[in-house]
Amino acid sequence: DTGVSQDPRHKITKRGQNVTFRCDPISEHNRLYWYRQTLGQGPEFLTYFQNEAQLEKSRLLSDRFSAERPKGSFSTLEIQRTEQGDSAMYLCASSSPGPYEQYFGPGTRLTVT
Amino acid sequence: TQLLEQSPQFLSIQEGENLTVYCNSSSVFSSLQWYRQEPGEGPVLLVTVVTGGEVKKLKRLTFQFGDARKDSSLHITAAQPGDTGLYLCAGAEGTYKYIFGTGTRLKVLA
Numbered sequence: 559d560t561g562v563s564q565d566p567r568h569k570i571t572k573r574g575q576n577v578t579f580r581c582d583p584i585s586e587h588n589r590l591y592w593y594r595q596t597l598g599q600g601p602e603f604l605t606y607f608q609n610e611a612q613l614e615k616s617r618l619l620s621d622r623f624s625a626e627r628p629k630g631s632f633s634t635l636e637i638q639r640t641e642q643g644d645s646a647m648y649l650c651a652s653s654s655p656g657p658y659e660q661y662f663g664p665g666t667r668l669t670v671t
Numbered sequence: 672t673q674l675l676e677q678s679p680q681f682l683s684i685q686e687g688e689n690l691t692v693y694c695n696s697s698s699v700f701s702s703l704q705w706y707r708q709e710p711g712e713g714p715v716l717l718v719t720v721v722t723g724g725e726v727k728k729l730k731r732l733t734f735q736f737g738d739a740r741k742d743s744s745l746h747i748t749a750a751q752p753g754d755t756g757l758y759l760c761a762g763a764e765g766t767y768k769y770i771f772g773t774g775t776r777l778k779v780l781a
Contacts, residue, residue: 562713564713589767591769593771598774598776599773599774600675600759600761600771600772600773600774601714601759601771602771603768603769603770603771606767606768608767613767614767614768649713649714651713655767659704659716659719660704660716660761660769661716662706662713662714662715662716663713664711664712664713665711665712665713667711
């Protein structure tokens with residue numbers, strides 16, 4: 559049984575560049591979440607997918623952020639024209655409906671210089 | 672949006688001591704989860720509580736969900752250095768959304 563995986567684990571980019579992160583959820587989980595976590599804080603909800611449908615997107619996500627889950631399996635989170643304030647840990651989690659138990663991936667640490 | 676406040680924010684104790692971490696909200700949650708997170712890693716689920724007044728035990732950890740489902744506590748007995756980490760509570764808002772607490776950073780000294 560493989561857990562949630564994320565790629566890359568670390569990304570350093572220059573301000574203004576675009577970055578894309580990938581999340582592979584646990585295979586039988588139809589729910590997928592993206593969170594952002596800054597140092598010393600709890601994760602903040604960014605967006606939620608049920609199968610391939612994006613059902614909610616936080617107001618924290620500006621137009622520079624977009625997420626997809628094209629076939630209801632893996633998901634990508636893209637940030638365009640990165641800013642220093644985007645530096646954070648981006649976490650992906652998945653769950654199956656019912657017991658509300660989320661399982662997190664190891665995260666992608668983004669540093670914008 | 673519901674808010675979850677955790678206390679204390681930081682806790683440094685000696686090995687063998689007991690401790691309690693609190694997670695409070697003014698709103699009702701359908702369920703609540705506790706996680707432990709280590710530096711550079713994602714949170715790891717410890718427990719889910721669903722019923723008001725529910726108590727769950729996981730070895731030396733005891734979790735309680737408040738009767739009104741607005742608050743929760745985590746009690747650790749005889750803490751060990753391996754318990755060191757960031758403890759997070761998360762409440763379920765609606766049928767799929769989770770709100771995370773502010774976190775409690777625990778350090779257990781040998």
